[in-house]
Amino acid sequence: MTIPFLDLGAATRELEAGISAAVERVVASGWYVGGREVEAFETAWASHCGASHCVGLGNGLDALHLAMRALGIGPGDEVIVASNGFIATLLGVSMAGATPVLVEPDPATHNLDPARIEAAITPRTRAILPTHLYGQPADLDAIRAIADAHGLKLIDDAAQAHGSRYKGKPIGGLADVSCWSFYPSKNLGALGDGGAVTTSDPDLARRIRALGNYGSAVRYVNDERGVNSRLDALQAAVLAVKLERLDEWNDRRRAIAAFYGEALAGTGLILPDVPDWAEPVWHLYVVQSTDRDRLAARLAEAGVQTLIHYPIPPHRQKAYADLGLGAGSFPIAEQLASSVLSLPIGPHLSMREAEQVADAVRTACRG
Numbered sequence: 001m002t003i004p005f006l007d008l009g010a011a012t013r014e015l016e017a018g019i020s021a022a023v024e025r026v027v028a029s030g031w032y033v034g035g036r037e038v039e040a041f042e043t044a045w046a047s048h049c050g051a052s053h054c055v056g057l058g059n060g061l062d063a064l065h066l067a068m069r070a071l072g073i074g075p076g077d078e079v080i081v082a083s084n085g086f087i088a089t090l091l092g093v094s095m096a097g098a099t100p101v102l103v104e105p106d107p108a109t110h111n112l113d114p115a116r117i118e119a120a121i122t123p124r125t126r127a128i129l130p131t132h133l134y135g136q137p138a139d140l141d142a143i144r145a146i147a148d149a150h151g152l153k154l155i156d157d158a159a160q161a162h163g164s165r166y167k168g169k170p171i172g173g174l175a176d177v178s179c180w181s182f183y184p185s186k187n188l189g190a191l192g193d194g195g196a197v198t199t200s201d202p203d204l205a206r207r208i209r210a211l212g213n214y215g216s217a218v219r220y221v222n223d224e225r226g227v228n229s230r231l232d233a234l235q236a237a238v239l240a241v242k243l244e245r246l247d248e249w250n251d252r253r254r255a256i257a258a259f260y261g262e263a264l265a266g267t268g269l270i271l272p273d274v275p276d277w278a279e280p281v282w283h284l285y286v287v288q289s290t291d292r293d294r295l296a297a298r299l300a301e302a303g304v305q306t307l308i309h310y311p312i313p314p315h316r317q318k319a320y321a322d323l324g325l326g327a328g329s330f331p332i333a334e335q336l337a338s339s340v341l342s343l344p345i346g347p348h349l350s351m352r353e354a355e356q357v358a359d360a361v362r363t364a365c366r367g
């Protein structure tokens with residue numbers, strides 16, 4: 001028995017007819033970057049997010065750095081991000097020329113802890129950038145109140161949170177600008193790289209679009225030095241097909257998460273903590289174990305693939321050695337990095353497979 005961490009092929013197979021038709025349509029259209037397919041997807045995604053604008057981009061990292069550049073954030077500025085999570089959030093800040101300032105997460109939710117943000121604000125702080133890690137929304141009202149009190153922008157990294165809701169409202173329409181990745185393994189994933197921002201600020205949307213198009217809003221007129229970061233028509237057409245299934249596929253993830261929650265109670269593992277205002281979409285199902293590496297090895301022997309999100313906190317990566325943050329600087333992030341383990345979850349994991357995962361986890365925890 002081998003239970004894959006995520007079966008991306010099954011997702012494509014389920015939608016094969018629709019995806020093939022979309023691909024054929026784009027191939028025949030003669031229009032491959034931008035154009036009608038991209039506009040149609042942008043309109044659909046903005047609407048799903050409750051935002052008035054969506055700008056398709058090349059990937060999620062560009063979404064982050066172009067959002068910050070468009071907000072005028074650059075060298076000398078600071079942006080507050082969580083000390084745990086994926087390094088791309090920090091890289092986005094760095095690519096804009098600004099400095100990431102790390103703040104510890106709430107150890108229960110793994111998301112940026114609003115109670116710790118104010119202590120990190122300096123005269124250089126320009127924005128707060130929470131990630132909705134593992135598909136669970138961060139506490140946006142609390143973070144927005146701090147941002148407003150200090151005249152800061154609120155940008156959210158929504159790369160893992162397609163379809164998740166905060167106090168009943170969709171992520172993607174609540175921050176000044178939300179940044180998306182459509183990397184294949186995301187809850188809404190393309191067949192290659194893709195990204196976007198959503199916002200209800202038309203000027204900001206225009207600026208981000210221009211920055212992703214060489215800094216040009218009018219052909220061959222360049223107001224600033226932009227980059228080439230555009231969503232291509234093939235990916236947009238595929239994403240539009242997959243968007244129709246997003247809610248249903250998120251429901252399947254929810255059913256698996258609910259099952260794991262019951263089946264793994266009493267194992268001694270720390271299970272995900274979901275505040276009552278959060279409707280996560282379970283991009284990942286992350287447990288914590290004091291003996292994580294042994295648990296992962298036992299599960300591998302039992303044929304259950306697991307992954308670690310993420311084994312090295314950003315401040316301990318060589319890429320950020322210049323921040324000068326040694327071991328012990330962010331104990332919560334470090335403790336999480338040494339204890340988290342992601343179990344298989346996805347719309348195509350069957351309940352039977354989920355039961356096998358749970359059995360293997362229970363056995364490993366007993367032995």
Ligand SMILES: Cc1ncc(COP(=O)(O)O)c(C=O)c1O
Nearest residue numbers: 059060061086088089159181183
């Ligand atoms: C939280 C987070 N932020 C940013 C990114 C970067 O997105 P991309 O891979 O599309 O550049 C990812 C995913 O890869 C992510 O998980």
